[in-house]
Amino acid sequence: MLSCNVIDLPPFHVMEILERAQELDRAGRHIVHLEIGEPDLPTAPHICEAASVAMCAGETKYTHSQGIPQLRKAIADNYNRKFGLDIDPGQIIVTSGTSPGLLSLFIALLERGDEVIMSNPHYACYPNFVRALQARPHFIYTKEEEGFILEPSEVCNAINPKTKAILVNSPCNPTGQVMTAKQLMELAAIAADVPIISDEIYQGLVYEGEDHTILEYTDNAFVLNGFSKLYAMTGWRLGYLIAPKQYVRTLQKIQQNFFISTNSFVQHAGVAALSGPQDQVFEMVRTYDERRRYMLERIKKIGLNVRAPPMGAYYILADARQYGASSLELSWRILEEAGVAVTPGIDFGDGAEGYLRFSYANSIENIAEGMDRLEKYLNG
Ligand SMILES: Cc1ncc(COP(=O)(O)O)c(C=O)c1O
Incomplete structure (x- = not known):
């Protein structure tokens, strides 16, 4: 059954x-x-080459559950350089794609009956992660005429004692909308009480407007990102989670128990992607x-x-x-x-x-x- x-x-x-x-x-x-x-x-060929070199050099074992130090440093450096932040590599958990990162995070945050606020339309899998943990998506219907934007006042109204997180995704799948600094700032103001989960997997793929991360506006946020989209690495399965320091130990234990570690030579390819030619x-x-x-x-x-x-x-x-x-x-x-x-x-x-x-x-x-x-x- x-x-x-x-x-x-x-x-x-x-x-x-x-x-x-x-x-x-x-x-x-x-x-x-x-x-x-x-x-x-x-x-890109230099990314494939880095994986191949790593594999031949014996990088074929389990790694640290949070990911190899070089990759965590490259991820932190990349965010810090791009957005003027001060992320510590210790805040990063390398995952086999953004999807397992989402699962680990929801396991860490949700109990039966809890709620996660998210837009509707939304990335297809979000509510399914939440429901699999016996929690509930709390939808806010965004309007096309208003650019499918998650209205901060509606988010505020939706918050209740069961709310465990507010989920945002900019640039957004499926709408292609990109939130402005002002919109992110307004949402971040709410994050004093409820953490934001920001899925930034399409970061860098911005043609109008500006590239941002929620971490420019609040520390009470979890960021998910990965290599699938910007580095054309969907099949490599490589992503990461940036978490506030007080959550890292729990997320690390989840990673140790449920995933052990992310593929070792793939992590070396990730270092080449972030540190090599762009x-x-x-x-x-x-x-x-x-x-x-x-x-x-x-x-x-x-x-x-x-x-x-x-x-x-x-x-x-x-x-x-x-x-x-x-x-x-x-x-x-x-x-x-x-x-x-x-x-x-x-x-x-x-x-x-x-x-x-x-x-x-x-x-x-x-x-x-x-x-x-x-x-x-x-x-x-
Ligand atoms: C918004 C969003 N989040 C997460 C994912 C999953 O990405 P990954 O390949 O890193 O698991 C996708 C894939 O299409 C996506 O569109």
Whole structure:
């Protein structure tokens, strides 16, 4: 008999779409992939080289549960340099991706019946982590007309004795919105009482507005970040958590018990990513921006509404309600009948139902082909 904690666990719909799209690919059908949030560009050669050198040099054992000192120092240096902070490497726990970092953090903070405030739409997996620990997501429905921004006054109203954290994600998946310094500062003012969890996995992928971290505005915050997006390292599984000092020992014990440590040679690749040349990152940001502009124009021309144009990450959330209420049904039809894989808005909560999320982590040529097919299918 399965645990009631997981019996109602919904699928991560984008993964189901991807898996079916791959099946169609294998059967010889050409599918345009605009569903998955994964860089199409390869990991930079100097990062691969560093992993290979480390592996051959015998870096194949367990490491310190918090991660190798060189990587923790590189992460701290990187945040400190970029944002003028004073993070100590001792505050860092290196994880096998941002996702296990989220799990460890929620294990550390949540008890049955506790609440985590988060926006709706939100990254698909957030509520599922929370519910798996018998806690509850407390949704704040953000409005497209207001740029999908988490309103501090609404956050304040939502706080109650069960609230254990406020979850923010900027740049945001799926909306592509980037919070301003003022918005982060206003949220941080609330963090005197309740800690903020800031998922900064898309940090650096900002095309309009500015790159920030919540740690510029409050110390009562946990930051999650990783190498999947900015360094095109999704399959390497490398991320980290920056925690206030008083929580580190508990998080370390969680890491020791449940994960032991993160892959050793992968951590050396992480050092190379942060300390090595950044030209590929700059080039990638420029390329994504070009694709963003192109895709936005095409989506609007098709007749899908985007009232809050994205400024960061690599997603466009478009209103497709005129094509039917169920985004799941529409996505499956678009995949099977038009050969374009897109993500249903419902993956990101009922606040995005009727919407479709398009990823521009694909070449301009593929995006153009996808848009041509979509235009013909929806309007033809
Ligand atoms: C907002 C957000 N957080 C976390 C993750 C998970 O990232 P990782 O590959 O580091 O586990 C993703 C992946 O798409 C994401 O979009």
